[in-house]
Amino acid sequence: MSVFEYAPAPESRSIVDIASSYGLFIDGDFVDGTSGTSFKTINPATEEVLSEVSEADAADVDRAVAAARRAHDKVWSTMAGAERAKYLFRIARIIAERAREFAVLESLDNGKPIRESRDVDVPLVAQWFFYYAGWADKLDHVGLGARPRPLGVAGQVIPWNFPLMMLAWKVAPALAAGNTVVLKPAETTPLTALLFAEVCQQADLPAGVVNIVTGAGATGQALVEHPGIDKVAFTGSTAVGKAIARSVAGTNKQVTLELGGKAANIVFDDAPIDQAVEGIVNGIFFNQGHVCCAGSRLLVQENVAEELLVRLKARMSTLRVGDPLDKNTDVGAINSREQLNRITDLTAAGDAEGAERWSPECVLPDNGFWFKPTIFTGVTQAHRIAREEIFGPVLSVLTFRTPDEAVAKANNTPYGLSAGVWTEKGSRILAIAGQLRAGVVWANTFNKFDPASPFGGYKESGHGREGGKQGLAAYLQAQEGDR
Numbered sequence: 001m002s003v004f005e006y007a008p009a010p011e012s013r014s015i016v017d018i019a020s021s022y023g024l025f026i027d028g029d030f031v032d033g034t035s036g037t038s039f040k041t042i043n044p045a046t047e048e049v050l051s052e053v054s055e056a057d058a059a060d061v062d063r064a065v066a067a068a069r070r071a072h073d074k075v076w077s078t079m080a081g082a083e084r085a086k087y088l089f090r091i092a093r094i095i096a097e098r099a100r101e102f103a104v105l106e107s108l109d110n111g112k113p114i115r116e117s118r119d120v121d122v123p124l125v126a127q128w129f130f131y132y133a134g135w136a137d138k139l140d141h142v143g144l145g146a147r148p149r150p151l152g153v154a155g156q157v158i159p160w161n162f163p164l165m166m167l168a169w170k171v172a173p174a175l176a177a178g179n180t181v182v183l184k185p186a187e188t189t190p191l192t193a194l195l196f197a198e199v200c201q202q203a204d205l206p207a208g209v210v211n212i213v214t215g216a217g218a219t220g221q222a223l224v225e226h227p228g229i230d231k232v233a234f235t236g237s238t239a240v241g242k243a244i245a246r247s248v249a250g251t252n253k254q255v256t257l258e259l260g261g262k263a264a265n266i267v268f269d270d271a272p273i274d275q276a277v278e279g280i281v282n283g284i285f286f287n288q289g290h291v292c293c294a295g296s297r298l299l300v301q302e303n304v305a306e307e308l309l310v311r312l313k314a315r316m317s318t319l320r321v322g323d324p325l326d327k328n329t330d331v332g333a334i335n336s337r338e339q340l341n342r343i344t345d346l347t348a349a350g351d352a353e354g355a356e357r358w359s360p361e362c363v364l365p366d367n368g369f370w371f372k373p374t375i376f377t378g379v380t381q382a383h384r385i386a387r388e389e390i391f392g393p394v395l396s397v398l399t400f401r402t403p404d405e406a407v408a409k410a411n412n413t414p415y416g417l418s419a420g421v422w423t424e425k426g427s428r429i430l431a432i433a434g435q436l437r438a439g440v441v442w443a444n445t446f447n448k449f450d451p452a453s454p455f456g457g458y459k460e461s462g463h464g465r466e467g468g469k470q471g472l473a474a475y476l477q478a479q480e481g482d483r
């Protein structure tokens, strides 16, 4: 299929004002880190250095936790829910007002297409704050009895794939419930969290309610192991999630873990094929496949596999890979060299194990980190690319003959975060969805998110739910007499 020539349509980056360096956001102010060390954050599409960011050490984490504790005890937990709601509404409104600035900054620091940061990430972030603002004065209805109490100080650690959205998923329910937070963004994507700190100042949020400590894994470890926090909320890899679970075992800390996934996207022979192809493309190429719930395993019924693959390849040939700030771009840059190496290694394992690789023709930029949208056919359950999370724009295609076989293959994974079912029969959707061990099952769609809908995993995808009142309950405890 030929692709139309499009003139470049770059979004202007003049709307963002990136400082040459950033400190830590502690107790309502930007402050220098104790150690004086910093790290660079780069644009993964060009490798241009965007800024130098302070690296928080254990002493800084200690300062941030102390500030959060003071704010919790003296201001935030004692404030009426309706008053806390006003701050959350104000934050939501400011994010909506500054949406373009956030979208451009997210695309610069993360590499995701502006089409996604502008139309998906940032609108969902505002929605998350609006949604939880609405809950702040209704905590009696969460299901924990009358006047449930906040847990205290939450230590929150988030990954690089949806930097601002993961911040919103963590901060909004925590604040609505009366907790204060210390959040560590990922090392490669700290900038939108630091812009969010400015929003907290703009909203006059009381000092210490939100604290942001930038750094790498060691900063995250110092935060989750700090004895002064009451709740750990982590999103990231299963390996780090297991280490955190071990470190909090035997303490009084509550913990929620949102970890990896290897979702099956199941297409039955009665599915509307073109619609399914769109869903498959959205499922695995959205955000370069850096999505925990990505539909990274396509299970297609054998009698329609050939036809579906022809149409899928034709559709993939129209995907535009390149400048994340170009409004025509569908697939942006891989977030880091490290992640690119991981994708390259795992796909090499796919070749070595005998699967057949296919990518559309596309010219990749000379600088930056890029990977062509890729599918592997002839994949079996034993292949590493069918079992391990690639976290990149790579789809493993398997086939099945019967519904039972589809369910058995879909569930044959250590993960259990999400799944997709494509069929015209409502009864089949319900029957299959009920048998899938996945926290979210999408039917005739994929990668849809809503703040009212709980999200989370089974097995090695973690435990606990974010979103909905379940996500709020994870930041609350019942009064003594109600337990």
Ligand code: TAP
Residues within 6 Å of the ligand: 157, 158, 159, 160, 161, 162, 184, 185, 186, 187, 188, 215, 216, 217, 218, 219, 220, 221, 222, 224, 235, 236, 237, 238, 240, 241, 243, 244, 258, 259, 260, 261, 291, 292, 293, 389, 391, 417, 461, 462
């Ligand atoms: P990780 O390496 O686990 O990093 C996640 C966060 O934890 C980062 O902020 C990281 O800091 C920090 N960290 C690293 N080592 C730590 C330690 N020992 N103690 C405390 N914090 C530590 O994952 P990633 O590569 O950033 O993200 C990709 C993974 O996240 C994928 O497996 C994906 O499936 C999963 N993910 C899951 C979800 C949900 S909702 N289930 C959503 C998004 C991503 P640095 O970045 O500075 O190393």
